[in-house]
Amino acid sequence: MIFKILALGDVTGGKAVKRLTEELYDIRREYEIDFVVCNGENAAASNGIDIHTANELIKYGVDCITLGNHTFKRREIREYLDETKNIVRPGNFPSEVSGMGYTILPEKGLNILVMNVLGVVYLEPLACPFRTVDKMLKAAAGKYDISVLDIHAEATSEKIAMSHYFDGRIDIIFGTHTHVQTADERIMPKGSGYITDLGMCGPDDSVLGIKKENIIEKMTMHLPVKFDFSENHVTLHGAIFEYDTEKHKVVSVKRFEK
Numbered sequence: 001m002i003f004k005i006l007a008l009g010d011v012t013g014g015k016a017v018k019r020l021t022e023e024l025y026d027i028r029r030e031y032e033i034d035f036v037v038c039n040g041e042n043a044a045a046s047n048g049i050d051i052h053t054a055n056e057l058i059k060y061g062v063d064c065i066t067l068g069n070h071t072f073k074r075r076e077i078r079e080y081l082d083e084t085k086n087i088v089r090p091g092n093f094p095s096e097v098s099g100m101g102y103t104i105l106p107e108k109g110l111n112i113l114v115m116n117v118l119g120v121v122y123l124e125p126l127a128c129p130f131r132t133v134d135k136m137l138k139a140a141a142g143k144y145d146i147s148v149l150d151i152h153a154e155a156t157s158e159k160i161a162m163s164h165y166f167d168g169r170i171d172i173i174f175g176t177h178t179h180v181q182t183a184d185e186r187i188m189p190k191g192s193g194y195i196t197d198l199g200m201c202g203p204d205d206s207v208l209g210i211k212k213e214n215i216i217e218k219m220t221m222h223l224p225v226k227f228d229f230s231e232n233h234v235t236l237h238g239a240i241f242e243y244d245t246e247k248h249k250v251v252s253v254k255r256f257e258k
Helices: 012-032 051-059 077-083 131-141 156-166 213-221
Strands: 002-008 035-039 065-067 102-107 110-118 146-152 172-176 193-195 200-204 236-245 249-257
Touching: 002 012, 002 146, 002 172, 002 249, 012 035, 012 051, 012 200, 035 146, 051 065, 065 110, 102 131, 110 131, 110 156, 131 146, 131 156, 146 156, 156 172, 172 236, 193 236, 193 249, 200 236
Parallel strands: 002 035, 035 065, 110 146, 146 172, 172 193
Antiparallel strands: 002 236, 102 110, 236 249
C-alpha cells in the first residue's frame, strides 16, 4: 500500500487559513492524501497560533500542526498545547515549557510519529536540535510505523546537515520557516524523503506573507513599521511524500503547489 503524506509550509495569515479550511478536504480527495501535517506558527493575526485557528485547521483536515519560533506569541496556546496530541512545538525548548516536541497519531492502521525542532543558526539559542531529535527518536522507539520531522530553521545549511545526520533513521524530513519553497526535493542516499523548505501557504504578492509596502518602508527608511499580512491571492505550497508500507520506505517526493 502507498501511504501519502501531504506536508504544507507555514500557513501565513487569516486568508491562508480560510483557503486551506475551505479546500483541504477536496485536496485530500484529489491527491488521495492519507495524512496532512502543516506548520501553523504564523496562522493567527500578527503571528503565532491561537486556539480557534488551531481547532479550525484540525477540524477541516489537518492531522498534525507543527510550530516554530513564534510558538508562544499567544499566551492562550500554552495550556492548549498540554491538552492536545495534534499539535507539537519545537522539542528543543526547555522541558518545563508547555507542550511536547513529538506526537504519535494513528491513521489507517499505522502510527505516525511527527517531530518538530527549531534550528539554532540565526534563531533562539535553544538546545542542540540534533541531540534533541535523537532523544525523541529514542523515546518513541517501537511505537511508530512512519516518522516525520519538521526542521523549523533559518539556515539551509543546518537543515541539510540534519537531513544527512538522520538519513535512514527518519522517513520524511522537511524544512519550514523561510516561506520560500526550495527545488531540492529528493530521496536521500539512505532512503529518507527530503526537501529543504516546503515554502508558504500564503499570499503570493507579498514579502514572505507581509504587505510588500510595509517591508519596503522598513528596509528603506529604517523606522518602526507595523507588519500586516497581505490580502492578495493565496497559494498553497508543500510536498507530497509517498511511503510504501510493504517496502517500508519513501518511494516518491513531489513538490506541491495549488
